[in-house]
Amino acid sequence: MSIIIEPFRIKVVEPIRQTTEEERVEILKNAHYNPFLIKSDDILIDFLTDSGTGAMSDRQWGALMQGDESYAGSRSFFRFESVVKKITGFKHIIPTHQGRAAERILFSIMVQKGDIVPNNTHFDTTRANIEFNDAEAVDLVIPEGKIPELEHPFKGNMDLEKLEELLEKYHDRIPLGMVTITNNSGGGQPVSMENIREVSRLLHKYNMPFFIDACRFAENAYFIKLREKGYENKSVLEIAQEIFSYADGCTMSAKKDGLVNIGGFLAMNDDELAMKARTLLILTEGFPSYGGLAGRDLEALAVGLEEVLNEDYLKYRLRTAEYMGERLLDAGISIIRPTGGHAVYIDAKAFYPHIPPSQFPGQTLVCELYKKGGIRGVEIGSVMFGKKDKETGEEIPAPMELVRLAFPRRVYTQSHFDYAIEKIIETFKDRENAKGMKITWEPPFLRHFTAKFEPVE
Ligand SMILES: *Cc1c(COP(=O)(O)O)cnc(C)c1O
Numbered sequence: 001m002s003i004i005i006e007p008f009r010i011k012v013v014e015p016i017r018q019t020t021e022e023e024r025v026e027i028l029k030n031a032h033y034n035p036f037l038i039k040s041d042d043i044l045i046d047f048l049t050d051s052g053t054g055a056m057s058d059r060q061w062g063a064l065m066q067g068d069e070s071y072a073g074s075r076s077f078f079r080f081e082s083v084v085k086k087i088t089g090f091k092h093i094i095p096t097h098q099g100r101a102a103e104r105i106l107f108s109i110m111v112q113k114g115d116i117v118p119n120n121t122h123f124d125t126t127r128a129n130i131e132f133n134d135a136e137a138v139d140l141v142i143p144e145g146k147i148p149e150l151e152h153p154f155k156g157n158m159d160l161e162k163l164e165e166l167l168e169k170y171h172d173r174i175p176l177g178m179v180t181i182t183n184n185s186g187g188g189q190p191v192s193m194e195n196i197r198e199v200s201r202l203l204h205k206y207n208m209p210f211f212i213d214a215c216r217f218a219e220n221a222y223f224i225k226l227r228e229k230g231y232e233n234k235s236v237l238e239i240a241q242e243i244f245s246y247a248d249g250c251t252m253s254a255k256k257d258g259l260v261n262i263g264g265f266l267a268m269n270d271d272e273l274a275m276k277a278r279t280l281l282i283l284t285e286g287f288p289s290y291g292g293l294a295g296r297d298l299e300a301l302a303v304g305l306e307e308v309l310n311e312d313y314l315k316y317r318l319r320t321a322e323y324m325g326e327r328l329l330d331a332g333i334s335i336i337r338p339t340g341g342h343a344v345y346i347d348a349k350a351f352y353p354h355i356p357p358s359q360f361p362g363q364t365l366v367c368e369l370y371k372k373g374g375i376r377g378v379e380i381g382s383v384m385f386g387k388k389d390k391e392t393g394e395e396i397p398a399p400m401e402l403v404r405l406a407f408p409r410r411v412y413t414q415s416h417f418d419y420a421i422e423k424i425i426e427t428f429k430d431r432e433n434a435k436g437m438k439i440t441w442e443p444p445f446l447r448h449f450t451a452k453f454e455p456v457e
Pocket residue numbers: 051098099100101123125126180184213215252253254255256263264
């Protein structure tokens with residue numbers, strides 16, 4: 001196999017700071033063993049998230065200068081709108097400052113108290129926005145999608161039988177159905193075209209609109225090209241167009257496959273719904289031709305949405321996660337398989353069998369990776385999703401203890417990844433010396449962002 005290279009050369013550089021392990025031990029202690037509390041200047045390789053952390057191209061930086069900052073009817077809006085229409089085919093394109101703003105508007109106008117919204121797996125802001133309207137967010141990913149070591153080409157697929165059961169039973173309470181591509185909360189796993197087509201058919205059979213959470217639509221489209229029969233000779237644009245043709249609308253965080261640092265949109269075909277959405281948009285985001293963004297942001301996004309469909313880019317993008325995954329598996333480290341589009345998920349329970357979930361093995365691993373290599377990842381386990389027993393106050397662990405290493409787009413080179421792989425393996429070899437963690441302080445909600453920890457002695 002020939003080497004797949006970064007399909008770009010570097011024009012602007014941003015220095016990253018080397019620190020010693022001694023310094024990092026001190027920094028970690030001062031951050032209460034929570035990497036969210038470490039200053040980015042003290043991080044060498046930042047794999048905290050792929051959201052809004054990508055590098056823009058020379059064409060995007062050039063486009064910024066062409067932003068039309070007119071309050072209404074901005075030229076930049078029409079440029080952005082025409083690109084989104086070309087890809088999605090939707091009639092109404094409504095810019096928002098990021099994905100959750102699109103979600104908030106959509107669910108405010110569509111979802112009522114007691115409603116149920118099915119999805120393969122709701123992303124946390126999607127779920128929160130549904131629950132905020134006193135409705136229920138139901139996850140219906142296929143059973144294979146929940147088994148980390150199981151190989152399956154489309155682990156993000158929706159369980160069609162379960163969906164039909166739900167539709168049959170509760171069709172009065174379901175205002176819309178969704179599918180998230182790729183399935184971020186389920187390991188960045190793709191959804192097949194066949195599955196999208198069937199979800200669409202089922203929802204439409206019950207006269208329900210179908211919306212796509214499209215944050216990583218280009219990565220998903222390229223997985224379809226690589227893995228689904230009949231798509232090998234189609235362009236990624238054609239595949240994306242077919243995906244959206246089955247839906248009635250979408251929400252999008254452009255901080256992912258929009259290749260920009262901020263932005264998003266809501267799109268749909270229904271005229272009346274769009275009118276309601278624009279009314280809410282004006283209330284909280286801005287006039288419909290900018291929706292909380294600057295004209296220059298819309299220019300950069302228009303270019304980003306074209307660049308993300310480049311197949312050399314997507315090949316390098318998906319290969320990055322696969323490459324790291326192969327090296328870690330060779331070293332005996334358990335990960336979610338196969339690797340998804342934007343991240344590698346390490347199984348921290350398998351990494352540290354001597355640390356029980358009540359002592360947060362994922363938190364131990366994110367701290368050790370920082371200490372050993374200045375690398376920042378995020379715990380997705382009992383710190384993030386654990387619950388407390390209402391009566392005893394005892395911790396109820398999450399089903400999995402994972403550490404996600406998410407990859408900013410077009411930011412790190414292969415040697416950065418080789419370095420990270422070396423440090424992860426070093427951490428693995430030293431696993432017996434690692435200690436569990438205990439929480440010394442936590443807030444009432446979303447504790448992972450601000451909780452304080454101490455190693456268990
Ligand atoms: C990031 C993300 C969102 C929310 O987008 P923001 O821009 O962070 O508000 C929604 N759904 C998925 C799948 C995401 O990855």
